[in-house]
Each structure stands twice: as structure tokens, then as C-alpha cells.
Amino acid sequence: MKRLCCPLFLAMFLLFTSAAAAADFTGIWAFSGEDGTEYSFDLLQNGSVLEGTFSAYDSGLDKYREAGIEGSAGGSIATIAVSGGTGILTMDKEGLSVKWTLTSVGKEKILPPSGTVLPKDFAAIGFRLLSGEKLFVLEDGETEKEILKLLGRPEKKSKAEEWGADGLIHQQWFYGKMGIAVDFVREGTSGTGKADSVTLSAPSRKKTSRGIGIGSLQKEVLEAYGAEFNREESLLPDTIIAGSVFGGLVFTMKDGRVESIFIGAAAE
Structure with missing residues (x-):
């Protein structure tokens, strides 16, 4: 018995296999x-x-x-x-x-x-970027004592709590008048905390090492961090991620300008 090959079926098959191989x-x-x-x-x-x-x-x-x-x-x-x-x-x-x-x-x-x-490898890129930018923005301050000397006493502190994501004790210090929030971590209930992340928002005048601050244009952010821009994780035009959510910089945008800058790990 002869088997007839439908021209339409053959064309679809060739198209499918060609697309699959591409x-x-x-x-x-x-x-x-x-x-x-x-x-x-x-x-x-x-x-x-x-x-x-x-x-x-x-x-x-x-x-x-x-x-x-x-x-x-x-x-x-x-x-x-x-x-x-x-x-x-x-x-x-x-x-x-x-x-x-x-x-x-x-x-x-x-x-x-x-x-x-x-x-x-955006995770590795982001980790290197995070380390340098955090120290730059905080003027090489890292411990609670160093931040106290740099920024003074915070207007508000969150309750020190253990986070299930990393098993560390976290506490946020808020400097509303400066537009700065710093998250400190430590392994136990005692000891000196170290700055794990920092968030900038209005009226902060601080800028990253590449000159990006609150109010910077989207174009300026992409030009400054073009080599680290993570297109897959970013949600343009609202969010620009340099590095990765596991470490790097997250620029939150509003009307084409930077509204806030998060320097740290947004996910574990």
C-alpha cells in the first residue's frame, strides 16, 4: 500500500524542524x-x-x-x-x-x-559591583560604629529580627532627612553589625561611583552601567538592575528618572 505525503504536511514538518534546529x-x-x-x-x-x-x-x-x-x-x-x-x-x-x-x-x-x-555571570558581576558601590556610598563605612560616626544617630531603627532567608540578625537604620536607609546584619544577638545593604531616596544627594543619584535619567543609568545591565531581570522602564537581584544595584524609576537606589541583595 502506497503512503501519500501531503504537501502541506511536508511543508509544516520542514518548517517545524528548521525552527527547532535554529x-x-x-x-x-x-x-x-x-x-x-x-x-x-x-x-x-x-x-x-x-x-x-x-x-x-x-x-x-x-x-x-x-x-x-x-x-x-x-x-x-x-x-x-x-x-x-x-x-x-x-x-x-x-x-x-x-x-x-x-x-x-x-x-x-x-x-x-x-x-x-x-x-x-551576573551574580558574580553583581557581587563585585555591590561590594565596591556600598563602600563608596558609605564612604568606606561598614560597621555600626563607623556609620554612627559618618551619619550620626538614626531617626528610627527597626526591631532586630532573624531572617529565615539567611539566618542572620537584621536591623534597619533610617535617616529620613538624608534619604538614606542602612540594613545591618550580625550572626548573633550580640556583637557589632555590618552594613549589608543601603537604600538611597529623596532628598539624598549621594551618588554612586559612576555619578548616578536620585533624579538621574534612565539614559544616564544605562550608559553608566551598560556593562552590568541585566536585561532579563530588569523591568524597563520601571526597574533597572545592574548585576543581579542576588547582589548588585536596583534603580527604581519614575517618569524616566531615578526615584530610589538599592545597593545590596534583593533576594537570597
């Missing part, structure tokens, strides 16, 4: 060069169209460069162009890593040498 390059992919420079591809794929931002950060020179990406994707391969340079991204079968092959450096020579690119 890789999605959406996300932030990063790797470090031999000289310590950190590179990242922030990609958004819509069908075969690929766009986004490429960035490079040289920690030794504290130099950050950024450029727009134009490209196309098909199957497990994506071709991108940045400032005259071109290259190819090839995703592995598991979708866990991408091989980057530089094909043309272009006049500005922005693109990095060939290498293996991995999903960006």
Missing part, C-alpha cells in the same frame, strides 16, 4: 582576553535579524568602549558587524557556549580576537 542568540555572552580585557556581546534576536551592543572593558586602564551590533542569524551561526569589523558566532548543540571567530578587524579594531564566549 539557535537563539538572545542574551549577554562574554569572555576575557589574555590581557585581561573583558568583552561582551549583548544580543537580541528577532527571527533572522540580530542587533545589540558590543562592549570591551580594560580593567588595567579603566577604559570602557561600546558599539552597536548589526547582524543576522540562521541555524547555529550568526554573522555580526561592529564599526567596520565582522565576525561569526557559532553556538554549540547544548546552547551553553558560543565560539567567536574574528573575520575582519575593521578600521577601529574594536572587535576581540577569536575565542569561546559564555553566558555572562
Whole structure:
């Protein structure tokens, strides 16, 4: 008995298998060069169209460069162009890593040498960011005694309570006139607490190490923290997260401007 193959069924089958085999390059992919420079591809794929931002950060020179990406994707391969340079991204079968092959450096020579690119670890990035920014905003103050010397006595303190999420004793100190709230933690009921997080709100005039404060524009936040911007966890235009909810900075926005800045871990 002959089996007839319906042309419509065949077309749908081929479309389905083709779509299933296609890789999605959406996300932030990063790797470090031999000289310590950190590179990242922030990609958004819509069908075969690929766009986004490429960035490079040289920690030794504290130099950050950024450029727009134009490209196309098909199957497990994506071709991108940045400032005259071109290259190819090839995703592995598991979708866990991408091989980057530089094909043309272009006049500005922005693109990095060939290498293996991995999903960006926002938790690790956020932890490093959190540590530095917290100390910067609190002017290197960390213990309760140091904060007392820096800010004076708080207008209000919360009840010291153990949090089930981390098993530590937490207490918040509120400085309403300064627009600052500091959360201290300690392992037991006695001992000196250490600043775990800090929240800035109006009328605070304090700014982060990159010049962002209450009233800063959304554009300014994204430019200052472009290398750490976590698109998946952020809820634009209301919330911008640099790093991760497990550690980093959370900018709460209102009418396109920063309403509050939380520096810490919003989740455990």
C-alpha cells in the first residue's frame, strides 16, 4: 500500500524542524582576553535579524568602549558587524557556549580576537559591583560604629529580627532627612553589625561611583552601567538592575528618572 505525503504536511514538518534546529542568540555572552580585557556581546534576536551592543572593558586602564551590533542569524551561526569589523558566532548543540571567530578587524579594531564566549555571570558581576558601590556610598563605612560616626544617630531603627532567608540578625537604620536607609546584619544577638545593604531616596544627594543619584535619567543609568545591565531581570522602564537581584544595584524609576537606589541583595 502506497503512503501519500501531503504537501502541506511536508511543508509544516520542514518548517517545524528548521525552527527547532535554529539557535537563539538572545542574551549577554562574554569572555576575557589574555590581557585581561573583558568583552561582551549583548544580543537580541528577532527571527533572522540580530542587533545589540558590543562592549570591551580594560580593567588595567579603566577604559570602557561600546558599539552597536548589526547582524543576522540562521541555524547555529550568526554573522555580526561592529564599526567596520565582522565576525561569526557559532553556538554549540547544548546552547551553553558560543565560539567567536574574528573575520575582519575593521578600521577601529574594536572587535576581540577569536575565542569561546559564555553566558555572562551576573551574580558574580553583581557581587563585585555591590561590594565596591556600598563602600563608596558609605564612604568606606561598614560597621555600626563607623556609620554612627559618618551619619550620626538614626531617626528610627527597626526591631532586630532573624531572617529565615539567611539566618542572620537584621536591623534597619533610617535617616529620613538624608534619604538614606542602612540594613545591618550580625550572626548573633550580640556583637557589632555590618552594613549589608543601603537604600538611597529623596532628598539624598549621594551618588554612586559612576555619578548616578536620585533624579538621574534612565539614559544616564544605562550608559553608566551598560556593562552590568541585566536585561532579563530588569523591568524597563520601571526597574533597572545592574548585576543581579542576588547582589548588585536596583534603580527604581519614575517618569524616566531615578526615584530610589538599592545597593545590596534583593533576594537570597
